[in-house]
Amino acid sequence: MIAGIDIGSRSIELVCLEDGHITLTRRLPTTFDPRSQLLKLIDGLQLDAIAATGYGRTLASQVLSDSGERVVETLTEIKAYGLGVSALVPEARTVVDIGGQDTKAILLNEKGRVLKFEMNDRCAAGTGKFLEHVANVFQIAIDEFGQYALQGTEELTINSMCTVFAETEATSLMAQGHSPHNIALGLHASIVKRTVNMIQRVGMKAPLVFAGGVANNPCIVALLAKALGEQPVIPDNPDMVGAYGATLHSASQGI
């Protein structure tokens, strides 16, 4: 069995492959103890090779080597998403991944190779972390926040790019008597604006595949489709794409 692990800031995903088929997927929150979470995730599995991606890829490689697993190597999320998406949607030419702390736009060639990419630097503005933060402020579960925002009827403008300042701006809008649904919609729109900007910077080519955990948010998907003028392709389990890409990388290295 070959495995790929995507260790992100928010969650860790595992995808296992046997004879070219996905036979197992697992997911755990990263927490502040990713080491233990990682070991929990692979507990009881007999793995022939593992590849690790995500911001914790180096840590994963160390932890897994220490625990006696055979680690093929590490790869970046950019390559992993490129591999994962082009296996799932072979005609894909652009990938956007909104992750926990990073957003990436990736341009692929016909063979699924990464041609160009853009990634936010430093700040988590416009990422999953941003959504999580504002959902907390609204006291709404992150999984329901997209549906909540879709009930907005007027897209309010949130000007600030900073997570903390955007919260301040949302609070001011509330104080002005705006509906919380409209404010939530505005917050979603501000993420989409930044994401579209990044997609355009790599020179988007259709079709566009939207992967990563935030692709589960229906409001982001709807606003992205509106802004781009076409519906993004969303793979099943979009948050597993990175781990799947890592698995494919591991498989291509041979055992």
Added chain:
Amino acid sequence: MGEASYREMWEKLDLDLSAHDALLEVLGKFYGDIYMSQQGRLQGMEYLDFVLSEVHGLRIKELQDAKAEGRKIVGTFCVFVPEELTLAAEAVHVGLCSGADAGTEQAEKLVPRNTCALIKSFIGFKLAKLCPYTESCDLIVGETTCDGKKKAYEAFAEHAPMYVMEVPQQKRDADRALFKAEVLRYKDEMEKLTGKTITAETLKKSIKTVNDRRRVLQRLSKLRSANPAPISGRDALLINQVGFYDDPIRFTGAINALCDQIEQRIAAGEGVAPANTPRLLLAGCPMAVPNWKLPYVVESAGAVIVGEESCIGERNTRDLVDESGETLDDMIDAIVDRYMRIDCACFTPNEERTDNVVSMAKAQHADGVIQYSLMFCQPYEHESIKVGKTLESEEIPALSISTDYSMEDVEQLKTRVEAFVEMLK
């Protein structure tokens, strides 16, 4: 020469000793991690290791000894200051500290927060009393290569003996005439500072000295085009950095010896990395000591840097001053011609820089280019867009990085650089 006498010297220079100790400790650790951990380094690098370990010690002692003999110390920040004239007036010409986060809070009292890290750093080093070079200077020469610097020098002049020379921003006849007037003004200033007259004889000699250093760095650059790469980008950057403050004649000798070793290594088909390692050119802003963050990230990501298109690199070594002039006026003209060929991003238009980046990438057999700019460095941040388009049309993969001296973005930098290296494999 022991540590105790250095402390006495630093005390006389009015350094903040405890803060300075902390800086040297960080620098030492940083150097150990980034340089000493490398495998298969050339023996000749021991000279550089020694020079760097004595960067605030022996070299400063030499400057103090030179002062005791009546020589003047001139500090500069830019490759536009004609070193030939400094040396012809028998003064010592050194680059100043500006490659680390130091004294940032103090610096932000003199310059706006949205100022590039390099400017904040040289001001910070001075205000925090951390740079023995700045403290040793009899004169600090600034230049008008960007708005950030030219305004910063106004504030800095209240804290240090400051002289500013004007660098034009275009390359028409009128600009050349302006720059010639500035070179002559600098000559007068050097003569006034040192009390020595610059003659055709002394200038000829110093032109040769500075050209020799450029020639050895050109030799090094050419050797780096070999595959496998015979020397790491980090080591080559260090050589270029040390060239700014070491004695030029001693430096030239040591680097020529190192180049002999590199030639043997190339002849034996050996390198610091396997032949299929992705080769990258770094292009853009200067990297003063100890700004090794990006080169370290790049080479840790499994690539090797084969050239620096930068002021601490090719921009400083590409052109020589014509040595055929016999009269003082001929030589001044030759100096003006050479310096007006510098392709700093402060010029408009500046097509030659784009051409140079492309031709350097080809000459060094680079697989890709990383454009490096300091945040808030308008000239290079602008040019990264323009140069990026040309590289794309030449089908040379490129990545643009805008960063500073802090470590807060290291993880994101690693991801971007590793992904770029994966693209090239």
